[in-house]
Amino acid sequence: xxxxxxxxxxxxxxxxxxxxxxxxxxxxxxxxxxxxxxxxxxxxxxxxxxxxxxxxxxxxxxxxxxxxxxxxxxxxxxxxxxxxxxxxxxxxxxxxxxxxxxxxxxxxxxxxxxxxxxxxxxxxxxxxxxxxxxxxxxxxxxxxxxxxxxxxxxxxxxxxxxxxxxxxxxxxxxxxxxxxxxxxxxxxxxxxxxxxxxxxxxxxxxxxxxxxxxxxxxxxxxxxxxxxxxxxxxxxxxxxxxxxxxxxxxxxxxxxxxxxxxxxxxxxxxxxxxxxxxxxxxxxxxxxxxxxxxxxxxxxxxxxxxxxxxxxxxxxxxxxxxxxxxxxxxxxxxxxxxxxxxxxxxxxxxxxxxxxxxxxxxxxxxxxxxxxxxxxxxxxxxxxxxxxxxxxxxxxxxxxxxxxxxxxxx
Numbered sequence: 001x002x003x004x005x006x007x008x009x010x011x012x013x014x015x016x017x018x019x020x021x022x023x024x025x026x027x028x029x030x031x032x033x034x035x036x037x038x039x040x041x042x043x044x045x046x047x048x049x050x051x052x053x054x055x056x057x058x059x060x061x062x063x064x065x066x067x068x069x070x071x072x073x074x075x076x077x078x079x080x081x082x083x084x085x086x087x088x089x090x091x092x093x094x095x096x097x098x099x100x101x102x103x104x105x106x107x108x109x110x111x112x113x114x115x116x117x118x119x120x121x122x123x124x125x126x127x128x129x130x131x132x133x134x135x136x137x138x139x140x141x142x143x144x145x146x147x148x149x150x151x152x153x154x155x156x157x158x159x160x161x162x163x164x165x166x167x168x169x170x171x172x173x174x175x176x177x178x179x180x181x182x183x184x185x186x187x188x189x190x191x192x193x194x195x196x197x198x199x200x201x202x203x204x205x206x207x208x209x210x211x212x213x214x215x216x217x218x219x220x221x222x223x224x225x226x227x228x229x230x231x232x233x234x235x236x237x238x239x240x241x242x243x244x245x246x247x248x249x250x251x252x253x254x255x256x257x258x259x260x261x262x263x264x265x266x267x268x269x270x271x272x273x274x275x276x277x278x279x280x281x282x283x284x285x286x287x288x289x290x291x292x293x294x295x296x297x298x299x300x301x302x303x304x305x306x307x308x309x310x311x312x313x314x315x316x317x318x319x320x321x322x323x324x325x326x327x328x329x330x331x332x333x334x335x336x337x338x339x340x341x342x343x344x345x346x347x348x349x350x351x352x353x354x355x356x357x358x359x360x361x362x363x364x365x366x367x368x369x370x371x372x373x374x375x376x377x378x379x380x381x382x383x384x385x386x387x388x389x390x391x392x393x394x395x396x397x398x399x400x401x402x403x404x405x406x407x408x409x410x
Contacts, residue, residue, distance in 0.1 A: 012117030018059030190337025306334030
């Protein structure tokens with residue numbers, strides 16, 4: 001390359017910026033802030049309101065291409081139905097523009113590295129490989145969508161819904177197998193996800209713990225004076241909305257009856273009106289909407305509750321609470337892929353058991369404070385940013401070498 005910096009083209013759903021309010025975008029921001037130190041990175045994302053708004057945010061990358069085409073309502077409706085059974089299909093307007101844009105194709109053809117973020121964009125791996133057979137292609141699967149839809153099928157109330165989710169799970173598995181063949185490296189955040197993808201054989205899958213610990217990582221020095229339970233999540237995600245409603249319906253009333261001085265804070269962007277109405281009908285509940293920083297909320301929380309019943313992948317909110325030294329009460333899904341269950345104050349899938357554990361944490365904090373400090377020590381090592389970002393730089397840039405290396409092990 002004659003000493004020039006490596007060229008990277010990154011395709012995904014979100015344009016990263018400082019303070020982005022969901023876990024996946026936060027990971028992309030951390031990753032590409034690292035890559036930008038040593039590479040020229042072009043971001044290619046859908047032309048959607050959230051990305052147009054991001055263009056004016058601090059920390060947004062300078063080289064961004066927004067792709068999309070207007071579609072009549074009838075076509076949008078048809079595509080929405082298709083994605084019900086084919087969840088790994090990217091936005092069709094984005095895909096059409098990607099295929100037809102000479103400028104974007106030129107950048108892809110000249111890239112040393114092609115970065116794919118999210119399972120919905122793994123479907124493009126074949127097209128990208130044809131355009132540039134020599135590029136190193138790295139694909140990060142934030143969730144294993146086949147597992148997500150298998151779980152939704154198991155929860156489905158009717159035959160039609162169950163059929164749709166089972167079909168979606170099959171198409172997602174097909175996309176995952178295709179990506180394993182076509183890309184050089186798939187990145188996941190946990191060994192559990194690696195086993196789901198590769199059937200116990202790592203192959204071209206790398207497990208990279210998310211780089212969430214900070215050099216200035218705060219630690220709560222004293223136990224909060226007022227008992228407070230914290231729930232964190234971007235409410236635009238259906239699994240977070242479902243968890244928050246379940247928390248308000250079946251968990252929080254029992255907690256508040258046992259600990260009348262306790263408060264519940266639900267922190268996260270885009271809460272729906274039905275969630276806000278439900279929260280107003282419950283005692284001592286605050287719904288914040290989007291906040292500039294979650295640090296003040298973690299600093300005053302007695303416990304984090306993660307009552308997820310849907311979804312897949314590693315939950316950054318659980319790790320963040322561990323790094324703060326906060327006890328975590330969660331479902332199996334809320335802690336999957338993160339350490340050992342004994343690190344948490346309680347792991348339960350029944351509402352009454354979650355409520356009972358929260359009450360115990362609020363009334364008898366000392367034992368759980370000790371457990372949380374031990375969990376923090378583990379998390380600071382496991383999710384060490386400096387080590388992980390160094391590994392990611394090697395994984396992506398690989399000394400500037402080009403070439404398809406599918407099957408290589410880390």
